Amino acid sequence: MNDVARLAGVSLKTVSRVVNGETGVHPTTAARVLAAIDQLGFRRNLGARNLRRGSSTGTIGLLLEDVANPFYSVLTRAVEEVARQFGRHVMTGSSDEDPDRERELALEFCARRVDGLLVVPAGLRHGYLVPEIHAGMPVVFLDRPAGDIVADTVLVDNLGGTVEAVRHLAAHGHRRIAFLGDAATIFTASERLRGFREGCARAEIRFDEELVAMGVLDERGIAASLDRVLNLPEPATAVVTGNNRITVHVLRALAHKAKRPALVGFDDFELADLLDPPVSVIAHDTGALGKAAAELLFARLSGDNSPPHRVISPVRLIPRGSGEVQPL
Amino acid sequence: MNDVARLAGVSLKTVSRVVNGETGVHPTTAARVLAAIDQLGFRRNLGARNLRRGSSTGTIGLLLEDVANPFYSVLTRAVEEVARQFGRHVMTGSSDEDPDRERELALEFCARRVDGLLVVPAGLRHGYLVPEIHAGMPVVFLDRPAGDIVADTVLVDNLGGTVEAVRHLAAHGHRRIAFLGDAATIFTASERLRGFREGCARAEIRFDEELVAMGVLDERGIAASLDRVLNLPEPATAVVTGNNRITVHVLRALAHKAKRPALVGFDDFELADLLDPPVSVIAHDTGALGKAAAELLFARLSGDNSPPHRVISPVRLIPRGSGEVQPL
DNA sequence: CCCCGCGATGACAACGTTGTCGAATGCCGG
DNA sequence: CCGGCATTCGACAACGTTGTCATCGCGGGG
Numbered sequence: 001m002n003d004v005a006r007l008a009g010v011s012l013k014t015v016s017r018v019v020n021g022e023t024g025v026h027p028t029t030a031a032r033v034l035a036a037i038d039q040l041g042f043r044r045n046l047g048a049r050n051l052r053r054g055s056s057t058g059t060i061g062l063l064l065e066d067v068a069n070p071f072y073s074v075l076t077r078a079v080e081e082v083a084r085q086f087g088r089h090v091m092t093g094s095s096d097e098d099p100d101r102e103r104e105l106a107l108e109f110c111a112r113r114v115d116g117l118l119v120v121p122a123g124l125r126h127g128y129l130v131p132e133i134h135a136g137m138p139v140v141f142l143d144r145p146a147g148d149i150v151a152d153t154v155l156v157d158n159l160g161g162t163v164e165a166v167r168h169l170a171a172h173g174h175r176r177i178a179f180l181g182d183a184a185t186i187f188t189a190s191e192r193l194r195g196f197r198e199g200c201a202r203a204e205i206r207f208d209e210e211l212v213a214m215g216v217l218d219e220r221g222i223a224a225s226l227d228r229v230l231n232l233p234e235p236a237t238a239v240v241t242g243n244n245r246i247t248v249h250v251l252r253a254l255a256h257k258a259k260r261p262a263l264v265g266f267d268d269f270e271l272a273d274l275l276d277p278p279v280s281v282i283a284h285d286t287g288a289l290g291k292a293a294a295e296l297l298f299a300r301l302s303g304d305n306s307p308p309h310r311v312i313s314p315v316r317l318i319p320r321g322s323g324e325v326q327p328l
Numbered sequence: 329m330n331d332v333a334r335l336a337g338v339s340l341k342t343v344s345r346v347v348n349g350e351t352g353v354h355p356t357t358a359a360r361v362l363a364a365i366d367q368l369g370f371r372r373n374l375g376a377r378n379l380r381r382g383s384s385t386g387t388i389g390l391l392l393e394d395v396a397n398p399f400y401s402v403l404t405r406a407v408e409e410v411a412r413q414f415g416r417h418v419m420t421g422s423s424d425e426d427p428d429r430e431r432e433l434a435l436e437f438c439a440r441r442v443d444g445l446l447v448v449p450a451g452l453r454h455g456y457l458v459p460e461i462h463a464g465m466p467v468v469f470l471d472r473p474a475g476d477i478v479a480d481t482v483l484v485d486n487l488g489g490t491v492e493a494v495r496h497l498a499a500h501g502h503r504r505i506a507f508l509g510d511a512a513t514i515f516t517a518s519e520r521l522r523g524f525r526e527g528c529a530r531a532e533i534r535f536d537e538e539l540v541a542m543g544v545l546d547e548r549g550i551a552a553s554l555d556r557v558l559n560l561p562e563p564a565t566a567v568v569t570g571n572n573r574i575t576v577h578v579l580r581a582l583a584h585k586a587k588r589p590a591l592v593g594f595d596d597f598e599l600a601d602l603l604d605p606p607v608s609v610i611a612h613d614t615g616a617l618g619k620a621a622a623e624l625l626f627a628r629l630s631g632d633n634s635p636p637h638r639v640i641s642p643v644r645l646i647p648r649g650s651g652e653v654q655p656l
Numbered sequence: 657c658c659c660c661g662c663g664a665t666g667a668c669a670a671c672g673t674t675g676t677c678g679a680a681t682g683c684c685g686g
Numbered sequence: 687c688c689g690g691c692a693t694t695c696g697a698c699a700a701c702g703t704t705g706t707c708a709t710c711g712c713g714g715g716g
Contacts, residue, residue, distance in 0.1 A: 001702065011666045016704060026664060041459035046439045047375045047385065048702035052671050057375065059419070066405060073401030077394060080422055089436070091387070091419050094408055108417070111374045131369035251602055271599045274579055329672065339696045344674060352694060376672035380701050 001042065008036040019044050050113075060297065061109030062092045063102055064120040064142075071244060071267060071286055072120070075142070078290030079118060086298045088115060097186075099123025110137055116297045118142055124185070126151075138300035142293045144187040145310075152300070154293040154311045158191035158266075159198065161282040161315040165240045165264040166199025168280070168323050174238040174262060175205055175327075178229040180222060180250065181242030183215035192242050192266055211236055222246060223253035230261065237327035238262035244269045251275065262325035264317070273320055280323035284315040329370065336364040347372050378441075388625065389437030390420045391430055392448040392470075399572060399595060399614055400448070403470070406618030407446060414626045416443060425514075427451025438465055444625045446470055452513070454479075466628035470621045472515040473638075480628070482621040482639045486519035486594075487526065489610040489643040493568045493592040494527025496608070496651050502566040502590060503533055503655075506557040508550060508578065509570030511543035520570050520594055539564055550574060551581035558589065565655035566590035572597045579603065590653035592645070601648055608651035612643040 001019075005012045010029060017025050018033040025033075036042075050057050062079055064072045080090050091114065093105035102122040106129060109117060116138040117129075124147030133139055133151065140152040162179075169177050179196045182189035193214065200207045210232055213225035229236040239261050241247040247265030254260050265272075268283035292311055317323075333343045338357060345353050346361040353361075364370075378385050390407055392400045408418050419442065421433035430450040434457060437445060444466040445457075452475030461467055461479065468480040490507075497505050507524045510517035521542065528535045538560055541553035557564040567589050569575040575593030582588050593600075596611035620639055645651075 012702095013666060013668095013704080014664090017665090020704080024664060029664080041463050043435070043439050043460070043463075045379075045441060045702055046436075047441055048379050048671090049704075050671090051373075051376050051379060051673090051701095052703045052705085054671065067395065067408065068398075068402045068405035070396075070398055070401070073398070073404070074396045076401070076420070077396035077422060080395065080420070089419055089421065089440075091417055092404070092408070093417065094405060107371070108374075111371050112417075113373060113375055132371070135369050135371075248598065251599070255602055269598075270576065271579070271597075271603070274583055274603060275599070276604050340672095341674080341696060341698095342694090345695090348674080354694060357694080373672050376701090377674075378701090379671095379703090380673045380675085382701065 001044065003040055004033065004036045004042050007040065008033045056115045057113045058087060059089050059091055059112070059114045060116045060118065060294075061106070061112075061114040062090050062118045063095055063105055063109075064092070065097055065122065066094050067092055068094075069245070070269070074286040075120075075290035078287040079294045082291055082294035082298065086301075095120075095122040097122045099125070103128050107132075116140070116301055118293055118297060119146075120144060121146055121187075123147060138297055140293045140297045140300070143289065150308050152293075152296050152308050152310075154289060154296065154313065156188070156284045156289060156313050157315045158188050159195040161266055161284070161317075162192045162195030162240060163199040163202065164315070164317045165266070165282055165323075166196060166203060166205075168264060168317055168319065169238040169240070169262055170199075170203035170205060172238075172262065172324050173327050176208075176211065176232075176234055176236045177205065177238045177240060178211040178213075178226075178236035178261075179240045179242065180216070180225055180246050181212075181214045182217065182246070185215075189214065189242055196240060214242075217245065217249075219249045219252065222249040226250060226253050236261055238264075238323075238325075241265040243267050247279065247281075251279070259328075260325065262327070263322040268318065275322075277322045277325065278320035280320045281318050282315050283318050284313055289313050329372065331368055332361065332364045332370050335368065336361045384443045385441045386415060387417050387419055387440070387442045388444045388446065388622075389434070389440075389442040390418050390446045391423055391433055391437075392420070393425055393450065394422050395420055396422075397573075398597070402614040403448075403618035406615040407622045410619055410622035410626065414629075423448075423450040425450045427453070431456050435460075444468070444629055446621055446625060447474075448472060449474055449515075451475060466625055468621045468625045468628070471617065478636050480624050480636050480638075482617060482624065482641065484516070484612045484617060484641050485643045486516050487523040489594055489612070489645075490520045490523030490568060491527040491530065492643070492645045493594070493610055493651075494524060494531060494533075496592060496645055496647065497566040497568070497590055498527075498531035498533060500566075500590065500652050501655050504536075504539065504560075504562055504564045505533065505566045505568060506539040506554075506564035506589075507541075507568045507570065508544070508553055508574050509540075509542045510545065510574070513543075517542065517570055524568060542570075545573065547577045547580065550577040554578060554581050564589055566592075566651075566653075569593040571595050575607065575609075579607070587656075588653065590655070591650040596646065603650075605650045605653065606648035608648045609646050610643050611646050612641055617641050 001015050005015045015033055018030050067073050083090050095102040099122050110132045118140050120142045121144045126146040126149050142154055145153045181193055184190045197207050211229055216225050241250050244267035265281045268281045272279040329343050333340045343361055346358050395401050411418050423430040427450050438460045446468050448470045449472045454474040454477050470482055473481045509521055512518045525535050539557055544553050569578050572595035593609045596609045600607040
């Protein structure tokens with residue numbers, strides 16, 4: 001900016017005025033300044049500007065497990081869209097379910113003075129965020145609640161979803177239903193398991209530990225778990241899967257089997273309707289989830305300081321066929 | 329930092345020293361400072377730090393069409409991973425194929441002084457980036473080349489891919505092959521069409537405009553185009569689709585048809601192997617694409633100023649069955 | 657003719673940090 | 687007791703920008 005001023009033969013402040021489109025600059029002067037800007041390829045440094053003005057940095061941080069997962073990428077897009085409406089940009093960070101990495105990223109974003117933080121928690125302890133929140137950093141938790149602090153949270157109806165899945169399968173005559181879920185340390189996984197038990201109780205099905213496998217995520221492990229529950233003395237005739245990745249692995253494991261159990265998966269996924277049989281799922285609107293969280297964040301940024309909200313986003317069963325298979 | 333200094337009874341500079349872990353601070357003093365930092369919840373402002381030190385902002389910008397698209401989200405993750413290795417964070421922006429928005433985002437990122445820019449171009453004109461590049465901003469184009477400037481570019485072998493798709497179909501006896509692609513203004517789409525023509529030429533198949541539909545993207549439109557080519561006087565017996573979204577729409581349109589054409593899709597997608605028949609695709613390693621681009625960017629950041637590179641990432645046909653259907 | 661007001665511009669400080677340099681203190685050997 | 691050196695610390699400027707206030711010139715009304 002100094003160079004521009006020198007080249008245009010004006011003071012620093014005048015350049016600043018031109019750059020900011022302020023009034024009170026003579027057109028001739030302004031033209032000279034613009035020419036100099038163009039010639040030097042000057043672009044104002046937003047960092048310095050924000051520092052001086054004490055204004056917001058115009059960014060928000062989004063912490064999640066893995067952008068490559070369709071669930072999170074749809075979330076990301078929704079957040080980006082809301083941020084755009086509010087004139088903000090999004091910095092993303094993938095924590096890979098590592099609490100240390102989550103913490104590191106969150107504090108890094110705070111040090112960069114993001115205007116707010118959206119967090120899909122990886123860990124269970126979020127005390128480290130207390131000073132930040134206290135210092136005025138709005139934080140909204142997404143998909144999972146914070147471990148040990150009270151804060152805004154937007155969740156999916158995990159419990160209701162699996163209750164419904166079990167109800168659906170029981171209505172088609174199943175009494176031996178297996179549940180394959182993510183690690184029980186993950187909130188969504190344990191909630192879904194809880195819903196599974198609750199669903200069994202309501203359908204007056206005896207809950208059997210043998211039919212549950214948690215935390216097995218790789219393709220081979222899931223195939224093995226599946227084989228196990230399908231070959232028990234009283235074998236499973238139906239399966240509930242705890243998330244989109246597990247569902248896909250189960251489908252692949254089932255692909256070449258003659259006798260297939262009924263199946264309901266948590267999370268909808270593309271092409272579920274084109275498989276044979278089409279896969280019934282517990283669906284939720286991922287985009288709406290991200291939108292709700294981002295809007296809550298921006299409400300906080302606009303001064304809303306009501307007590308922390310907890311929003312539960314509804315889910316719905318989409319029966320496509322795989323849940324309606326009758327037990328033998 | 330001032331407050332911390334006052335509370336600890338030391339100077340600003342001493343706090344700075346403690347925060348930066350510099351040597352030469354008495355342990356007692358350091359402890360007092362740390363206590364004050366803790367009590368006040370102080371966190372240093374990275375923006376101010378970077379301004380003063382003139383160092384990099386530790387961020388890179390990634391401009392793409394839509395993070396929610398699996399292709400781009402895998403790309404994003406790969407870029408994030410490389411950035412992490414180099415101690416950088418990623419700001420993403422979705423341009424939605426809007427050149428103005430792309431430009432706006434790119435210049436915004438430059439003003440934020442990102443260390444480099446990865447761009448999946450939406451438009452054809454990138455002259456606006458010339459001053460930035462000239463001023464030392466490394467820019468790598470991804471998936472599509474820049475319209476009117478020479479710069480580092482990482483592409484997929486679009487041409488070779490569709491040539492191969494046609495060869496594969498021709499080898500199974502097809503002479504009437506349709507091509508459904510994205511708008512011809514998009515580089516990847518026009519290259520793939522070029523490959524399609526080239527493939528036809530090599531297989532000594534007469535190229536027929538009637539069998540091509542470009543720029544039709546919505547489900548109904550694609551279903552209509554498909555119906556058209558399947559009901560010509562000399563109907564298509566095979567279809568090549570130009571990207572993952574089009575492939576999915578075609579699959580849905582074909583779902584309830586008795587007589588199905590052979591199909592090869594550009595871009596691999598999850599569950600392609602589980603459909604009936606399994607879908608043959610031209611696959612490329614999206615993660616590797618993002619990784620290559622990011623690594624090229626960081627090479628530039630480390631001072632590599634060799635002439636602009638153009639990297640073409642290979643593709644390969646994955647025959648799964650849908651391409652081996654014989655014409656009637 | 658004087659003074660006021662207005663339009664146009666510039667000087668300066670400040671945002672929150674860190675680099676440079678010099679000052680104060682204490683300890684050592686001579 | 688003194689000079690010198692190491693250790694510890696602080697004053698000050700600077701990064702690139704903008705807000706505040708002052709200054710300058712000029713035209714018009716009294």
